[in-house]
Every structure is written in structure tokens, then in C-alpha cells.
Amino acid sequence: MPTPGRAARVRPSQAALSVRGGRGPESNTGSGGSSASPPGQKNPPCASRALRASVVKKTLWTLPLLAATLLVSSPAFAQTPDTDEALYTKGTTALQAGEYGAAIDTFEALADRGYLHPDASYNRGLAYLTRIRAKAEKPGDLGRAAAAFEETLRLRDNDVQADAALDLVRAEVTRRRSRKGGATMDVRPTLDRVVAGLLSDRAWTLASLFASLLLAIGILLRRFDRLDKAPSKEDDTRPAASVVAPKATAPAHPLHVTGSILVAVGVVSLLALVPIAWHARALRLTTRAGVVVATEAHLTDDTGRALGGDPLPEAAAVEVGERRPGIVHVRWGATEGWLPATSVRVLP
Numbered sequence: 001m002p003t004p005g006r007a008a009r010v011r012p013s014q015a016a017l018s019v020r021g022g023r024g025p026e027s028n029t030g031s032g033g034s035s036a037s038p039p040g041q042k043n044p045p046c047a048s049r050a051l052r053a054s055v056v057k058k059t060l061w062t063l064p065l066l067a068a069t070l071l072v073s074s075p076a077f078a079q080t081p082d083t084d085e086a087l088y089t090k091g092t093t094a095l096q097a098g099e100y101g102a103a104i105d106t107f108e109a110l111a112d113r114g115y116l117h118p119d120a121s122y123n124r125g126l127a128y129l130t131r132i133r134a135k136a137e138k139p140g141d142l143g144r145a146a147a148a149f150e151e152t153l154r155l156r157d158n159d160v161q162a163d164a165a166l167d168l169v170r171a172e173v174t175r176r177r178s179r180k181g182g183a184t185m186d187v188r189p190t191l192d193r194v195v196a197g198l199l200s201d202r203a204w205t206l207a208s209l210f211a212s213l214l215l216a217i218g219i220l221l222r223r224f225d226r227l228d229k230a231p232s233k234e235d236d237t238r239p240a241a242s243v244v245a246p247k248a249t250a251p252a253h254p255l256h257v258t259g260s261i262l263v264a265v266g267v268v269s270l271l272a273l274v275p276i277a278w279h280a281r282a283l284r285l286t287t288r289a290g291v292v293v294a295t296e297a298h299l300t301d302d303t304g305r306a307l308g309g310d311p312l313p314e315a316a317a318v319e320v321g322e323r324r325p326g327i328v329h330v331r332w333g334a335t336e337g338w339l340p341a342t343s344v345r346v347l348p
Helices: 047-070 085-095 098-110 118-133 141-155 158-177 193-195 200-223 233-237 238-248 253-286
Strands: 288-294 317-325 327-332 335-340 345-346
Touching: 047 288, 085 098, 085 118, 098 118, 118 141, 118 158, 141 158, 141 288, 141 345, 193 253, 200 253, 317 345
Parallel strands: none
Antiparallel strands: 288 317, 288 345, 317 327, 327 335
């Protein structure tokens, strides 16, 4: 199957990775080499020193080559590291063959590498569903499948198949919970989350900047005072006080009126938009989306004491906040508390 979103790559042949050997250290002849002395005759001291120097020199030359040969022939170097594309193809082939265990291991290895692609996430979810249909389900498989489909939709929000598969998974969780008399999975987010989620934090920030611009323009326009009437001939014969008095009753300048309106709109908008923009940015920086991957997740406080109430259902979408060693703070609707880190899969 072709690799998603990437061009196929040709893997190098194994012959290109073979190590080429050189001459052995037993070769003693040649230019610069010393010939052996006849039997029964001792080598002169200078010849003996030259022979030892030659042996040492060739030994030192051979050691790095020998070490490199041993290193390359070790198991760590004998196997070519799998690329992301190779792992994707391996997992897809295993999934098509019905080998859900190998497919799950391969796609999880891709996720551990940080490889993000909607098709890889979708196939990972299908692998968990295949294990469920094969009656070999393990605790948390529905949650892990839901997390994979949620991840697919975050990477490709118009993926109809992933959306339908996610609905099927959560419908199955709801059906199982109804058999046990558990609560449904439908929860309503709090009002602050709803408002902050209407736009991105950057959009709220831009709206706040626009409101501040309106306020500044309004203040400038308010500098235009009321309209002044030109004094008539009758006004010239009136006392100075009676001439100035009509100015107070002159109609306001249109720009002055516009500025007053803009000031009012800008102030009200800033009072509303700035807190929303700050809250939306705080949520983006301090929270992540997550999915419950445990059959049931019971909330506790940060000391491990149970909070009571209904447990969080498997495959529930939660908001992950503060993370500590072994535990994470989650929020599900208006309910919040701490869960073991292994009970929640944090989405990228």
C-alpha cells in the first residue's frame, strides 16, 4: 500500500552495506618490510627493532578496522532501522491480513515516534476494533480506538469515516453502560468553555485589539466640539453674554456624536473580550484534549482520596490539565479531579 502523503522511497540494497576487508596483518613483505634472517643466525639489534616496529605499526593499523568490523556485525547494526514509511506499510499489511496484534504494535510504535498522519491514526483505531470483533478484546480497547479516531479528526476534521467510527465506538460504550445501569456519556461543557471555544484565542485577541482601536478613534472624534453658528447682524447689537449663550445650545458635531458612540462600544467590548481572550489563551497553553482509555475511571483528589460520584466512562473525551508523575488532572463537563496517567491518552 502506498505511504500516505509521501512518495515511496527505494531502500538501499544489502550489498551496499557489506564491509570490505583489507590485507591481513600476516603480510610482511613489500617495500619497507624486513626479510627474515637465515636459520641459526640472530637478527642484528637494528633489524630486530625494525621488525618489532613494523609489527606494532601494522597491528595499530588493523585494530580500528577490526573494531569497526565487529561493531557493524553486531545485532544493533545488522538490522536496518525501519523508517516511518516502512512501519506504516508493515502495519497496514498486517491489518489487511487480520493480524491485529502486529498491526497494533506497529501503529503504536509509529505513535511513540511522534509520527502524525490521519491515515495512520485511523488504521490504529481499526486495529483495536478488529481485536474487539475477534473476541480477543483487552480492557481499554474501546477507549484506545476512540482516541485514535479522535486523533484522526483533529488531523483531518472532515474525515467522515473516522467520525462514523467514533460514533459507533461511543454507542457501544453507552450500550454496555446501560446494561450496568450507568450514566450516559453525554455531558455539557461549562459556559466558559463554550464561549472560549467559539473562536480561537488568536481570534479573541484580534477582536480585543479591534475594540481598543474603536475606543482610540472614538476618543479622537470626541475632540470635535459642537457646531458654531456664525454671528448675525442682530447678534452684533446684543451684549457679549447674549452672543456667547447660543453656542451652548448649538447642535453637536456629527463626528463628536460618532466618537461618543465608538467610545461606549469600545469600552463595553474591551470589558467583555479581554477576559475571554485571556481565558482562551490560558486554556490553549495549559490544557490538552484527552480520551479515557480505562474501562471505568474513578476521580480522586491530588492525594489519591476518592471523590465519589459516577466514574468517567471509557472513550469519554476529557480536558487534561496539570500533569504530575503518575497522575493527571482532568475535566469532564463540570466534573473534575485526578486520574492515573495510564487511564488517559493525551491527544497531540
